[in-house]
Amino acid sequence: MAVYKRKYSPYVGSLTPERSRFFVLTRYAFADLFKSRAFVILLILALVPTLFYAGYIFLANNATAQLLLRMNGNGFAVDTEFFMVLVIVQTQVAFLLNCWVGPVLISGDLTNGALPLFLSRPFSRPEYVLGKLAVLALLLSAVTWIPGLLLFGLQSGLAADGWFWSHLWMTIPLVFCCAIWILMLSLISLAVSAWVKLRIVATGVIFISFLVPAGFGEIYNGIMGTYWGRLLNFTYLFRVMVTKGFGNPDRSAPEMPVFAAWLMMILVCVLALFVLNVRLRAREVVRG
Amino acid sequence: MMNPTIELDGLEVQLGGRRILQGLTGVLKSRAIGLLGPNGAGKSTLINTLLGFHAPSKGSARVFGLDSHTNGRSLRSLVGYMPENDAFISKMSGVRFVRYLAELSGLPRNQAMERAHEAFVYVGLGEARYRPVGTYSLGMKQLAKLAQAIAHGPKLLILDEPTNGMDPPARKRLIELICEIREASDICLLLSSHLLRDVEDTCDEVLILRNGRIASICNLVEERRANRKFLEMETFGAEESFTAALESLGCECAVFGNGRVKVVMPDGVEIREVFKVAADRGVQIRRMNHRRDSLEDIFLNAMEQTGVADGRI
Numbered sequence: 001m002a003v004y005k006r007k008y009s010p011y012v013g014s015l016t017p018e019r020s021r022f023f024v025l026t027r028y029a030f031a032d033l034f035k036s037r038a039f040v041i042l043l044i045l046a047l048v049p050t051l052f053y054a055g056y057i058f059l060a061n062n063a064t065a066q067l068l069l070r071m072n073g074n075g076f077a078v079d080t081e082f083f084m085v086l087v088i089v090q091t092q093v094a095f096l097l098n099c100w101v102g103p104v105l106i107s108g109d110l111t112n113g114a115l116p117l118f119l120s121r122p123f124s125r126p127e128y129v130l131g132k133l134a135v136l137a138l139l140l141s142a143v144t145w146i147p148g149l150l151l152f153g154l155q156s157g158l159a160a161d162g163w164f165w166s167h168l169w170m171t172i173p174l175v176f177c178c179a180i181w182i183l184m185l186s187l188i189s190l191a192v193s194a195w196v197k198l199r200i201v202a203t204g205v206i207f208i209s210f211l212v213p214a215g216f217g218e219i220y221n222g223i224m225g226t227y228w229g230r231l232l233n234f235t236y237l238f239r240v241m242v243t244k245g246f247g248n249p250d251r252s253a254p255e256m257p258v259f260a261a262w263l264m265m266i267l268v269c270v271l272a273l274f275v276l277n278v279r280l281r282a283r284e285v286v287r288g
Numbered sequence: 289m290m291n292p293t294i295e296l297d298g299l300e301v302q303l304g305g306r307r308i309l310q311g312l313t314g315v316l317k318s319r320a321i322g323l324l325g326p327n328g329a330g331k332s333t334l335i336n337t338l339l340g341f342h343a344p345s346k347g348s349a350r351v352f353g354l355d356s357h358t359n360g361r362s363l364r365s366l367v368g369y370m371p372e373n374d375a376f377i378s379k380m381s382g383v384r385f386v387r388y389l390a391e392l393s394g395l396p397r398n399q400a401m402e403r404a405h406e407a408f409v410y411v412g413l414g415e416a417r418y419r420p421v422g423t424y425s426l427g428m429k430q431l432a433k434l435a436q437a438i439a440h441g442p443k444l445l446i447l448d449e450p451t452n453g454m455d456p457p458a459r460k461r462l463i464e465l466i467c468e469i470r471e472a473s474d475i476c477l478l479l480s481s482h483l484l485r486d487v488e489d490t491c492d493e494v495l496i497l498r499n500g501r502i503a504s505i506c507n508l509v510e511e512r513r514a515n516r517k518f519l520e521m522e523t524f525g526a527e528e529s530f531t532a533a534l535e536s537l538g539c540e541c542a543v544f545g546n547g548r549v550k551v552v553m554p555d556g557v558e559i560r561e562v563f564k565v566a567a568d569r570g571v572q573i574r575r576m577n578h579r580r581d582s583l584e585d586i587f588l589n590a591m592e593q594t595g596v597a598d599g600r601i
Contacts, residue, residue, distance in 0.1 A: 008410060008472045011403060011441025015394035024391045032379075112422070113375045117436060120339050120369035121393045122361045282341040 021123060025131025026138070029105060033135075042100055043143075046093045050147040053086055054154060061158035078155050083170050084246040086148055091181045091238065094140040095210075101139060102189025103202030105132045106280070111197050119282040129190065129276055136186035145178035173245025181238050184265050187272035194279035210234055227255040234268065237261040291353035292317045293444070293476050294338065296502075298347030301330075301337050308333045310500045311347065318507065320470055322487030323480035324587055325497035331480045332372060334497065335448055338478075339369060351444060365394070368442030370433045372449040372480075378422025383408050385421050386436045393440035400439070407435040411465060426453040430462065438469060445469065447479045451486055459486075466490050488583040496590040503590035508583065517554075519562070519578065523547040525571035533565045547574070 033039050059065050060076035109115055118128055152171060156164035188209055196202040214236070217229035230236050237256065244258040294316040301309040309330045323331045336342050337349050340360030349356040354363040377385055387404035395403060408417040411431040416424065421432055430450060437445060447466065451459040467490055470477055481487050487494055488508070496504040523530060524547050531541040531549060538554040539562075551562070559576075566573050 008438065008469045009441075010443075010473045010475065011395065011399070011439075013399050014396065016391075016396055018394070021392060021394065024388070028388055108377055108379070112378050113371070113373050114377050116341070116371050117369070117375050117389055118392060119341065120364060120367065120371075121389070121440075122365040123392050124361070282339070283336050 022131035191275040300346035318493035322491035368437035
């Protein structure tokens with residue numbers, strides 16, 4: 001089927017491995033994202049705090065620099081509190097990034113009925129979701145736990161001998177807390193993207209899905225005199241997980257049991273998967 | 289032995305609590321199969337079932353011997369699908385769109401790009417390939433859908449109402465393309481259309497559905513061959529000796545008065561010999577037609593059948 005011949009000929013070449021084909025979706029989605037100047041600016045802004053953290057670590061470990069700045073080591077401590085704050089701040093940055101990227105990932109394919117074209121190939125619905133999920137997972141990882149680990153490495157390199165081994169346990173809550181937050185955010189975004197076609201509306205719905213349940217939860221707490229309403233406050237649940245994960249340093253003890261927080265987040269993920277399962281069909285079936 | 293293109297074995301599909309396909313049983317062996325039926329007959333449901341989008345509630349459907357439900361993935365790797373409705377990503381350029389889908393079919397990046405360009409030029413959209421698909425006219429979108437269906441070189445091309453919304457020249461061009469694709473390779477074709485002409489021009493075998501059941505399966509090639517053997521004539525002259533002479537050649541003749549004769553010729557007898565017999569007996573042949581039992585007749589007959597079909601042929 002060479003262009004100049006204008007003849008049809010069947011394809012007889014090699015094929016790519018089936019298990020990695022979902023990554024085609026991820027690659028194309030990233031290519032589209034990086035065409036947007038707004039996205040690039042947002043991504044750079046999301047990484048700016050990491051530079052400040054790195055500068056902070058450098059100062060905390062450099063007596064000469066402290067002397068030059070006449071700070072004498074006061075207020076500089078790279079400890080569990082530092083990494084906990086880092087995780088909390090960066091996951092909120094990830095939330096904003098997710099609100100920009102997530103809403104367009106699936107809606108673009110559903111708006112003009114392209115989904116049957118994907119699913120009429122040797123390509124399943126779980127692979128489709130995986131391909132789209134990988135976009136958010138990679139992107140949000142790049143602004144949360146990956147810089148977190150790099151900063152941990154930087155601190156380990158600059159700090160005195162033994163700091164690395166005595167603080168190695170922190171990498172576990174750092175990665176796991178970020179991972180569950182990223183998973184939940186991504187699945188909520190994809191579920192919203194599968195329902196709402198307009199980007200601005202979808203972004204609004206993502207914000208609403210975090211703010212409105214939290215509000216209802218507080219009303220419920222107010223009426224019933226309990227704290228279980230906070231199960232609907234995802235940001236609070238995440239904070240519970242992080243403070244518990246980092247050994248609850250210098251903070252008032254969270255009321256919510258940490259297992260309830262984990263359970264609720266997993267439940268939200270399952271709910272989002274259910275929504276995706278309903279929406280991502282090659283053909284809609286009209287009941288009745 | 290080669291597997292038939294499509295095998296239906298008591299296929300039943302329920303959607304939303306309604307039985308859409310009811311016990312379809314049949315074997316379609318031709319390379320180009322037409323799917324006909326009025327609205328709601330179950331054509332698209334059958335296509336979607338063959339693609340594995342719907343699970344059969346009873347029975348099975350096989351394509352090239354692969355079960356559509358249990359071997360859906362392997363089956364879909366052999367298929368190129370052009371859906372009836374709009375199916376595109378509006379902001380993507382045409383060639384990137386086709387390349388994207390070709391990569392999902394398993395083509396490596398460079399080959400996918402190459403095949404996408406070739407497919408676009410082949411369907412006649414070479415000049416428009418860098419434009420976003422959303423800016424295409426309806427006819428161009430149909431051609432873009434065809435390009436994505438053929439780019440990865442499928443073994444079965446499923447076309448659901450391919451000429452929808454196309455003007456007559458564009459329709460003619462698309463039908464020519466489909467015929468060309470069919471002739472240029474060993475690709476099989478399943479074409480669903482409301483336009484009998486489209487099916488007649490491109491297909492060798494036709495499956496007619498009515499109310500979710502098979503109304504008829506007709507081999508158009510055999511039908512055409514049979515029609516070539518059936519002559520209707522208006523003659524003037526020695527009618528009886530003419531028919532007797534034809535019968536001595538092995539023809540079956542029926543005389544209807546006023547010189548009207550119908551003749552079924554056996555294999556090996558050509559029309560030339562009929563003219564010779566007529567000339568020998570001084571009979572004038574004033575009109576001669578092959579019977580043309582067109583697809584429209586076959587379709588209408590299938591639709592007019594009374595009683596409930598049992599879904600079998």
